[in-house]
Amino acid sequence: MPRTARSADTRGAMIEATARVVRRDGAGGLTLDAVAREAGVSKGGLLYHFPSKDALIAGLIDHYLARFDTSLTRHLDPEDVTPGRWLRAYIEASFADDVVDVGPNESVGLLAAVAANPALLDPIRARATEEQARLEADGIDPTRATLIRLAIDGLVFADLFGIAAPDAARRARLREAMLALAREPER
Amino acid sequence: MPRTARSADTRGAMIEATARVVRRDGAGGLTLDAVAREAGVSKGGLLYHFPSKDALIAGLIDHYLARFDTSLTRHLDPEDVTPGRWLRAYIEASFADDVVDVGPNESVGLLAAVAANPALLDPIRARATEEQARLEADGIDPTRATLIRLAIDGLVFADLFGIAAPDAARRARLREAMLALAREPER
């Protein structure tokens, strides 16, 4: 019965609805009513699962952070022990169709957080600092590694705001160029 | 007299106050009252110059877009006719202390726009598309040029949100690396 209580993943649906709302209406358009409507639940029901708007955004961020994490692990080649292996996994994970692309990713959470409560960015900050440290210990020139990471961030940024976002063809070539830079020996 | 009417640049002060508010309180903290307080004017005075919140944000975006434009022109070496000259100017302009740095730049306008009204992003979108076109006609590999642009965007992004923002030393090395990539011959 569709209307019965059994909903193992109502929370997930609410988070996805949140991401859709932010993408469609902008960060300012993120209201509890809008999310409830989008998710097809009542406001009360939404607040049952997420006791506050902040909690909802935090859940959104957690969700996509965890998602990227699994993607990263999946792309980390355990056989590969050459310098830059971690950076290459990072690139591959970012270009996997569920991260750097039209699909939602943690950047919508970032957006929502900035509009609602900048303190919600902390988990993202912590994660990025970790990633940066790993990047710098990856055996290749840290400056070049950082440059690649920043380019990926820039791509996410471009997608998110629709600001000169590269098309699929250039995107593919960007990926190649990044991987090449992540393989090239020290100069 | 400080309190007298003659303020050729009250508008400018209001725009700067707006940027400060966004940086301090996040995009959601941008209210007309907050800007008026920050600028040391009354709400009426603020609305005298900017008839609506949207107008204020549009003004903010215009301001920093124009600023970047002059910076770009200043860094364009008229003697230089080698491939990548425009890209190098772009890099230099971005790293000039008034753009990619702790100081406010057009990205705060971007932030404010996303929270208030995504349509306000249009001028930025148009500008970015122009820049991208010029980049691709700059004589060097378009993919590499795009990669550099994205890395710069990523740096702005990192600064804006305080997400693994590189320190001054790495920033300097990043600039060097970008310039090197913008000089290097086609492979």
Next chain:
DNA sequence: GTTACTATACCGTCCAGACGGTATAAGTCA
């Protein structure tokens, strides 16, 4: 007298969160 404001008051709307209620499922005891 026009420009550039200050100061204050006000209106309508939107929104977060609280609250009270409801329906179903799962024990728990007899």
Next chain:
DNA sequence: TGACTTATACCGTCTGGACGGTATAGTAAC
């Protein structure tokens, strides 16, 4: 097996406050 209780998963409404925008009366320089 049925009667009672509790937990879960919601629904729908209400309220208080914030915010955008309007209005108005006054001030001060040029």
